[in-house]
Amino acid sequence: MRQKTKALHIKIDPKSALPTYEQIKQALKMAILSGQLEEGDRLSSLREMALKLNVNPNTIIKVYYQLEMEGFIYSRPGAGYYVKIDPSKIKVGKQELFQNITEGYVSKALQLGYSIEDIIGEISKKENTDD
C-alpha cells in the first residue's frame, strides 16, 4: 500500500461564485474519477492540504467528510484519508460526469446561437495545443 501523497494541482479561484469547499471537492472528485488518484493513494493530511491551498482546515474537513459520505475516500483514524475505488462505480461515475458536463456545455452553446458544427470547430482548435 502506497503511503506517499501524490502531487495534485488544485487551483482555487477566489472570484468564482462556487464556494471554496465545492471547488476543492470537485477537483478531488475529478482526480479520482480520472484515475489520477488510485486505490489506496493517501490524500494530504487536513493540515497539509489546508496549508497547500491556503485555506482554513475546517474547509478541508468539510470536503473530506463529504467525499467520505459519497464513498470516494475513507479515513484511517490517526493515519489519514485514502482513496477508495470501486472500479465499476468509478467507470460509471466518470461516464456520467462526462455526459453531464457535455450536456450542460452543449446546451449553453446552442442557446448562445452556435451550431454543433461551430462547437466542434472550436473544440478542434484545441488539438495540438498545450494549454
Add this chain to the structure above:
Amino acid sequence: MRQKTKALHIKIDPKSALPTYEQIKQALKMAILSGQLEEGDRLSSLREMALKLNVNPNTIIKVYYQLEMEGFIYSRPGAGYYVKIDPSKIKVGKQELFQNITEGYVSKALQLGYSIEDIIGEISKKENTDD
C-alpha cells in the same frame, strides 16, 4: 415601441452550488448575448420576475442591479427595466462567453481522461437530436 415582456424560461436549480441570484443573472446574460432579448425589450418587473421564479424581490433587485452595472440593462423608475445593447459589446461578450465555457468544458473532459476525439464524438451524438 416594444412594451411586451418576452417569455423567458429560467430554471433555478436548488441543488446547484451557484447562488440563486447568480443562476438568474447568467440566464439573463445568456438571453441577451444570444439575441433572445433585444435592444429595448422590457424585462419582467421586479415583482413579476420574483413571483415567476419563486424568489424574493430583493434577489431580483440584486440581479438587475448587477446587470445594470455591467451595462446590459437600464432602469426607468416607475416604468421598468430595459435591455440596452451595444452590438459590438454583445458580439465580443458572446464570443468570450463561448470560448470561456468551451475552455472550461474541454479542460475538464481532458482531465477526466477523454481525448479531443472522444469529446467530438460525444458532441456529434447531439446532432439530429431534439432535446
Add this chain to the structure above:
Amino acid sequence: MRQKTKALHIKIDPKSALPTYEQIKQALKMAILSGQLEEGDRLSSLREMALKLNVNPNTIIKVYYQLEMEGFIYSRPGAGYYVKIDPSKIKVGKQELFQNITEGYVSKALQLGYSIEDIIGEISKKENTDD
C-alpha cells in the same frame, strides 16, 4: 397683478440622489428667495409645469403643496398658484440659506484637506466666467 408666468430654467438631474420633487422644490424656493420670482407672480399651472419638466403632474402637486405649507406660495382655486412674499421672511430665509450652504460647503472642503485660502482661490477663478 401680473398674470404672465415667468420663464424658469429648472434642470432635473435624473442621476441625482435627490428625488425629483425635492429638486424642483429647491429650485422654486431659490427662485423666490433670490427675487427671481416676485410677489404675485403666477407659477406655471400644474399641467404646464409637469409638461415643461417632463414629470408626472402628481410630482408638481406635491411640490406646490409643500411650498404652500411653508408659506412661499398660495393657491387661488381655479386661477393657479401665486408667489407670496413676506419681505422680512424672504430676507431672513435667503440669509439663512446662504449661510447654510456656505457652512456645508466649507466644512466639506476643509475635511477634504483644503484650506480657506485654497477655497477662496478656487472660487476666485469663477470671477469673469460665464458658466
Add this chain to the structure above:
Amino acid sequence: MRQKTKALHIKIDPKSALPTYEQIKQALKMAILSGQLEEGDRLSSLREMALKLNVNPNTIIKVYYQLEMEGFIYSRPGAGYYVKIDPSKIKVGKQELFQNITEGYVSKALQLGYSIEDIIGEISKKENTDD
C-alpha cells in the same frame, strides 16, 4: 500591518433628502479622499458599522458594495473590508470632488443673488474659527 479600525465620526441626518446609504457612502468617500482613511485601513465590520450608525446591516452592505464597485475598498470574506488606494486616482477624485462641490455651491449662491465678493467675504469669516 494595520488591523485596528480607525474611529470615524459619521452623522446621519434623518431630515436629509439624501437616502441614508448615500450619506454614509459620501462620508466614507470623503474620509478616503481626504487621507483620513489610508491604504490598508480596515473599515468597521458590517455589523459594527450598522450598530454604530443605528442602521440595518443590509444598508451597510449596500454602501460597501458600491464603494467596492467604484474601486475604493475591497472585501476579504471572513476578515473584513479594507481601503484600497490608487494614489493617482485619489488625487484626481479629490480634485474632482472639490471642484464639483465648489461649482455647485457657487452657482447656488450666485443664483441667490450674492456676488463672488459676497461669497468670499462670507467664507473669510470662517478663518480663525474653530467650529
Add this chain to the structure above:
DNA sequence: GTGGTCTAGACCACC
C-alpha cells in the same frame, strides 16, 4: 466573528 445570500415585508417616489 466576518462577509455573503436570501426571505418577508413596509414604505416612499413616481408613472
Add this chain to the structure above:
DNA sequence: GTGGTCTAGACCACC
C-alpha cells in the same frame, strides 16, 4: 403598478 430604500432577521461559508 414599478423601481428604490430600508428594516429585521435567518442561515451559510470561512477565518
